[in-house]
Amino acid sequence: MKRRQFLSLGVATLAAPAIISRRTVAAEPGAPLPIPDVMEVGPGAGNILSAIKGRAELIPGVESDTLGYGQDYLGPLLRFQRGRTASIDVENRTDDPITAHWHGMHVPGYLDGGPQLAFGPGKTWSPELPVDHPAATLFYHSHVHGRTAEQVYRGLAGMIIIDDPEIDDPLPRDYGVNDFPLIVQDRSFDRSGRLTYDLGMMGRMQGFHGDDVLVNGAIRPKLTVPAGLVRLRLLNASNARIYDFNFTDGRQFHQVASDGGLLPSPAAMVNLRLAPAERAEIIVDFSDRSAVRLVSRNVGSGGMMGGGMMGGGNNTATLDVMSFDVGDASTSGPVQLPGSLPATVSDLGEPVRTREFILNISSGNMISSMLNNLIGQDRQTMGINGEPYDMSRIDQQVQLGETELWRINADMMTHPFHVHGVSFQVVTMGGRAVNPAEIGWKDVVHIEGPTEILLRFDKPATVDTPFMYHCHILEHEDAGMMGQFTVG
Numbered sequence: 001m002k003r004r005q006f007l008s009l010g011v012a013t014l015a016a017p018a019i020i021s022r023r024t025v026a027a028e029p030g031a032p033l034p035i036p037d038v039m040e041v042g043p044g045a046g047n048i049l050s051a052i053k054g055r056a057e058l059i060p061g062v063e064s065d066t067l068g069y070g071q072d073y074l075g076p077l078l079r080f081q082r083g084r085t086a087s088i089d090v091e092n093r094t095d096d097p098i099t100a101h102w103h104g105m106h107v108p109g110y111l112d113g114g115p116q117l118a119f120g121p122g123k124t125w126s127p128e129l130p131v132d133h134p135a136a137t138l139f140y141h142s143h144v145h146g147r148t149a150e151q152v153y154r155g156l157a158g159m160i161i162i163d164d165p166e167i168d169d170p171l172p173r174d175y176g177v178n179d180f181p182l183i184v185q186d187r188s189f190d191r192s193g194r195l196t197y198d199l200g201m202m203g204r205m206q207g208f209h210g211d212d213v214l215v216n217g218a219i220r221p222k223l224t225v226p227a228g229l230v231r232l233r234l235l236n237a238s239n240a241r242i243y244d245f246n247f248t249d250g251r252q253f254h255q256v257a258s259d260g261g262l263l264p265s266p267a268a269m270v271n272l273r274l275a276p277a278e279r280a281e282i283i284v285d286f287s288d289r290s291a292v293r294l295v296s297r298n299v300g301s302g303g304m305m306g307g308g309m310m311g312g313g314n315n316t317a318t319l320d321v322m323s324f325d326v327g328d329a330s331t332s333g334p335v336q337l338p339g340s341l342p343a344t345v346s347d348l349g350e351p352v353r354t355r356e357f358i359l360n361i362s363s364g365n366m367i368s369s370m371l372n373n374l375i376g377q378d379r380q381t382m383g384i385n386g387e388p389y390d391m392s393r394i395d396q397q398v399q400l401g402e403t404e405l406w407r408i409n410a411d412m413m414t415h416p417f418h419v420h421g422v423s424f425q426v427v428t429m430g431g432r433a434v435n436p437a438e439i440g441w442k443d444v445v446h447i448e449g450p451t452e453i454l455l456r457f458d459k460p461a462t463v464d465t466p467f468m469y470h471c472h473i474l475e476h477e478d479a480g481m482m483g484q485f486t487v488g
C-alpha cells in the first residue's frame with residue numbers, strides 16, 4: 001500500500017472518535033483580555049519566578065489542572081533591559097523537573113535553560129542573564145526533554161520584552177494602554193470543560209491541535225483599545241498550530257518586528273502567518289473606531305499529509321481569536337506610523353561553512369517508524385539527519401564568531417525550525433531567494449521546502465550545556481526531532 005493511501009485510511013478510521021470525545025466551548029466571547037503582570041528584571045535580588053501547579057478557570061466556572069510561573073496559568077511578562085544584568089530565581093514548586101528557557105535570547109549555553117539544565121522539585125535555579133539583545137519580543141518556556149509539550153500545554157510559558165535604552169522606539173509603547181502582549185494558544189476541553197491533552201494518532205504525527213484559541217489564557221477575549229495606533233505583540237505559543245491572522249473587515253495593518261527585533265520599515269499586510277514560537281509585532285490603526293475581530297485561517301502542515309491530516313477537523317474553517325472594541329482616542333503615542341524603524345539587521349558576511357539538516361518524521365525504517373508514531377509505542381522515532389535526539393551526543397561543533405550557512409529541508413511535512421543562542425537571517429525559503437532585511441532577525445523559520453539561513457554565534461556553549469536546534473512542534477521535539485551543538 002502506498003503511504004498516502006495508508007494515511008488516509010488511518011484518518012478515516014481513527015479521527016472520528018477524537019472529535020466526539022471533545023467539545024467546542026460555547027463560552028461567551030467577550031471576557032476582557034487578561035494583561036499579564038510585568039516583572040521588571042534587573043540586577044538586584046528578589047525577582048522570583050516560581051513554577052507552580054495551578055487551578056485555572058480557563059472555562060468560566062470549571063477548574064482545570066494547570067501549571068504556571070508564579071500564577072495558575074502562564075507567567076508574568078518579563079521585562080529586561082539591554083545592557084543590564086537580569087537576575088532571576090526560578091523555583092520549582094511542581095512535582096516534576098522543569099527548566100526556564102529564554103527562547104530567542106543570546107546567552108551562553110549554561111544560562112539558556114535547555115534540557116541539560118532541568119532541575120527537580122524543591123530546587124531553585126538562579127541565572128544572571130547578561131542582556132545583550134536588541135529590543136524585541138521573546139518567549140520563555142520549560143524545555144525538559146520528553147515533557148516540553150505537556151508542560152507548555154499546561155501553562156509553563158510566558159513572554160519577554162527586551163527594551164533598548166539606546167534606541168528611540170517610535171512606536172506605541174505604553175504597556176497595557178496601546179502596547180499589548182497577545183500569547184496565542186490552541187487548547188481542547190473535555191465535556192465538563194476541563195483542559196485535556198489527548199494526543200491520539202493525529203497529535204502524535206502532526207502535533208497537538210486544539211479546538212479553541214486562547215489569548216493570554218482566555219478564550220476568545222475582548223480588548224478595548226484606544227482610537228488610534230495600537231501595537232500588538234503576537235506570540236504563537238501553541239504546541240503545533242500555524243496561524244494565518246487577519247481581521248474580519250479585511251483591514252490592512254503593518255508588521256514592525258519579527259522574532260529578533262524591529263524591521264527596517266513597517267510592512268503593510270492584510271494577513272500574517274505565524275508558525276509555533278514565531279513572534280510578530282504589528283501596528284493596527286483603530287482610529288476609525290469600528291469594532292473588529294481577529295481571526296485565523298486554518299493552515300495545514302502541507303507536504304504529503306495535505307489537508308486531510310489536519311488536526312481539529314475542518315481545514316477551511318476560520319478560527320476565532322479575539323475581538324476589539326474601540327474606546328476614546330489615545331492620549332499617548334504616535335499618531336502616524338514612521339516610514340523607517342531603528343532596525344539592527346546587519347551584514348553577517350560570507351559563510352565559511354555550510355551544514356545540512358533534514359528533519360525526519362521517521363529516523364529509521366520509514367513505515368515501521370511511522371507506525372510506531374501512530375500507535376504511540378515509541379516516542380523517539382522522529383529525528384534530524386536520520387538520528388533521534390540523544391542528550392549524550394553532540395551533533396555539531398560550531399566556531400565562535402564564524403558565519404555559517406545552514407540548509408534545512410524536511411521530508412513529508414512542514415516544520416518550524418528553531419536554533420538556540422542566536423538570531424539568524426533567512427536567505428532562501430521554500431527554494432526561493434528572499435530579502436533577509438524584510439524578514440528581519442529570526443530564531444524560528446518555517447521549513448516548507450529547501451531553506452537557507454545565515455548565522456553567526458557570539459555566545460559559547462559547552463558539551464555540558466550545549467545549544468539545541470529543533471522542530472518547534474513540541475510533540476516532534478519531544479519525539480526526537482532535535483539536535484545539539486557546542487559553540488567555542
Ligand code: C2O
Pocket residue numbers: 101103139141143277418420468470472
Ligand atoms: Cu522555544 Cu528550544 O525552544
Ligand code: CU
Pocket residue numbers: 101102103104418419420
Ligand atoms: Cu529556544
Ligand code: CU
Pocket residue numbers: 359414415416471472473476477481
Ligand atoms: Cu516538526
